[in-house]
């Protein structure tokens with residue numbers, strides 16, 4: 020378990036992390052989300068004792084990180100996959116970590132096998148691809164067989180096979196009862212991996228809730244209905260007191276309605292339906308809805324005026 024209480028970090032005038040209080044629990048994957056610059060890495064660094072909080076407190080299974088004897092046996096982390104001695108082989112890199120943390124040498128071969136690097140164990144890490152480097156970083160996190168694991172952007176730059184592998188690994192670590200805390204900007208991936216979400220914006224806590232509740236609370240859900248007897252259906256729905264929005268595509272959107280109720284009303288009035296589908300927003304839509312106010316670095320979807328005039332009519336025509 021990781022417990023944060025009023026955790027705060029200032030860099031001069033900048034409040035990078037602002038009074039964060041939440042608990043990361045065992046047995047589930049907890050996703051850590053926030054726009055660029057929200058304070059995720061700073062928070063994770065303070066969890067690992069790499070940055071000192073300006074105020075507040077963070078405890079790993081009830082203890083401060085610097086009070087942990089052989090910390091790799093309590094918490095394993097992947098923060099920056101490139102943060103290793105490139106001149107060492109993968110095996111020697113892990114052996115050094117093991118020896119300095121009282122971990123038996125036999126664990127090195129075990130974790131190399133877990134991450135699929137046995138075949139390149141004697142190769143120097145500086146020749147590794149991004150994906151191999153991520154795997155080696157994860158091997159280091161697993162080395163002490165810790166009950167708590169933390170991954171900062173673990174799927175960055177990975178191919179689909181690597182992404183699938185990390186997702187499966189994180190879920191199986193949580194299923195073993197471990198605490199798994201992971202940050203990512205890849206919403207589609209997070210939606211498949213995390214059970215619980217902690218969302219921050221400009222250093223502040225915006226949400227600490229289950230994945231399902233987060234999406235439900237931060238997005239619109241509705242039922243999309245299509246019928247060749249559209250006008251008749253509209254009348255029936257209005258008579259039943261159901262609020263309907265007409266979408267541009269000719270479909271009807273019923274906010275907060277139940278598909279069963281709409282289907283039964285249509286059947287009672289012998290109205291043919293071509294579509295009756297509940298729509299739930301994606302995690303990405305819910306995330307963008309919640310964090311819109313706290314995004315610091317906006318890109319403009321339209322190019323700047325000087326570019327538009329340089330492109331002339333091409334821009335107007337799209």
Ligand SMILES: Nc1ncnc2c1ncn2[C@@H]1O[C@H](COP(=O)(O)OP(=O)(O)OP(=O)(O)O)[C@@H](O)[C@H]1O
Nearest residue numbers: 030033034035053054055056057058059060061062
């Ligand atoms: N050492 C530092 N000195 C000064 N400011 C810092 C330092 N580290 C981080 N910051 C600032 O603190 C804020 C939070 O940064 P942080 O890297 O924690 O955000 P993040 O959520 O991890 O962002 P990203 O998603 O882009 O990685 C940013 O505004 C950043 O510029």
